[in-house]
Amino acid sequence: MRTVFWDYERQSLKMIDQRLLPMQMIIAEFTDYRAVARAITEMYVRGAPAIGAAAAFGLALAAHQSTAPGREQLLADLDSAAATLNAARPTAVNLAWAVSRLLAVAQQPSLASASAIRAALLAEAQRLADEDVALNRRMGFHGAELINDGDTILHHCNTGALATVDWGTALGVIFAAHEQGKQIHVLVDETRPRLQGARLTAWELQQRGIAYDVIADNAAGHFMRTGQVDIVLVGSDRTAANGDVANKIGTYKLAVVAKENGIPFYPVVPTSTIDLNLAHGDLIPIEERDQEEVLTVFGQPITPAGATARNPAFDVTPHRYVTGIVTEVGIIYPPFLRNLRAAVAAAQPDPAG
Ligand code: MRU
Numbered sequence: 001m002r003t004v005f006w007d008y009e010r011q012s013l014k015m016i017d018q019r020l021l022p023m024q025m026i027i028a029e030f031t032d033y034r035a036v037a038r039a040i041t042e043m044y045v046r047g048a049p050a051i052g053a054a055a056a057f058g059l060a061l062a063a064h065q066s067t068a069p070g071r072e073q074l075l076a077d078l079d080s081a082a083a084t085l086n087a088a089r090p091t092a093v094n095l096a097w098a099v100s101r102l103l104a105v106a107q108q109p110s111l112a113s114a115s116a117i118r119a120a121l122l123a124e125a126q127r128l129a130d131e132d133v134a135l136n137r138r139m140g141f142h143g144a145e146l147i148n149d150g151d152t153i154l155h156h157c158n159t160g161a162l163a164t165v166d167w168g169t170a171l172g173v174i175f176a177a178h179e180q181g182k183q184i185h186v187l188v189d190e191t192r193p194r195l196q197g198a199r200l201t202a203w204e205l206q207q208r209g210i211a212y213d214v215i216a217d218n219a220a221g222h223f224m225r226t227g228q229v230d231i232v233l234v235g236s237d238r239t240a241a242n243g244d245v246a247n248k249i250g251t252y253k254l255a256v257v258a259k260e261n262g263i264p265f266y267p268v269v270p271t272s273t274i275d276l277n278l279a280h281g282d283l284i285p286i287e288e289r290d291q292e293e294v295l296t297v298f299g300q301p302i303t304p305a306g307a308t309a310r311n312p313a314f315d316v317t318p319h320r321y322v323t324g325i326v327t328e329v330g331i332i333y334p335p336f337l338r339n340l341r342a343a344v345a346a347a348q349p350d351p352a353g
Helices: 033-041 048-065 071-086 093-106 114-144 170-179 196-208 217-225 251-260 336-346
Strands: 004-007 012-016 027-030 152-155 185-189 211-215 231-234 238-240 245-248 265-267 314-317 325-327 330-332
Touching: 004 048, 004 114, 012 048, 027 033, 033 048, 033 071, 048 071, 048 093, 048 114, 071 093, 071 114, 093 114, 114 170, 114 325, 114 330, 152 170, 152 217, 170 196, 170 231, 185 196, 185 217, 196 211, 211 217, 217 251, 231 245, 231 251, 245 251, 251 265, 251 314, 265 325, 325 336, 330 336
Parallel strands: 152 185, 152 231, 185 211, 231 265
Antiparallel strands: 004 012, 012 027, 238 245, 245 314, 325 330
């Protein structure tokens, strides 16, 4: 089952509610684009490519909801819906990328009527979602070239089917290596504060029968220094033109320790996550989330009453710590400034979807 999908019978958007996994598997239904924006903020759906697909279907939903009789009125309604969706989370560039891709379709002069725009937007959102699945698989098998039989892979956050429409990015590389018959073992960072590793990555690995151990985030350095990690694989929420990588908080520390210990560090990044408009990682907006996420675990306080917390959701890893970047068009090595630009140019929508 896909993480994000359109229900053609009910004309609604459906998404796995990831806040409840692995304890409960509930599919939430959305008939209002504003509720889709809230679901992105509240992390029913999370992971850069999944957020992008949710926003694309959210805009298709906005077109469906709008009662605008003509083209111009509908385009005005879509601009306002796009602003609401774009504001849902700041770091993952896939959100703005997906919204602007759909707006460009809506604005095509050949779409003369409101109903033509509505149909075109839903078709484009579906195409974007189908492409995501196909390119993730391609990217996974490119990345699997880096994995040797017997490797132990350190992984952060959740980058699997749940973080995308299906299959995944860094976890997709692990799935591809497993499909190739390689015996691999995954050290799963639990990923405080929202525990995407412990809850979601462990769940996905277990379903596929891939060997893993969950580790406390603080244990990663120990495993790297003692020679128990062969490669570090992570995702990215936005990668700048120079190869600086924003990803889940804690990634930077992993990259620095990996370099110190001579362990290769590879972000796995679809080209939709590469933001060539940003020269370097310090320009990437870093989301700071509610302090309650740090002060509580599953709603239970873990600190004295009145304690305060800081909660940046992402950090930036400077490109000097990045061995290479796995994309759907192959593995990109330094100089990133030149080679990432070429990779984005080479990426074409998959005609087969
Ligand atoms: O806050 P989240 O759970 O949305 O953060 C997700 C990540 O940081 C992933 O590593 C990233 O989106 C890339 S993997 C698809």
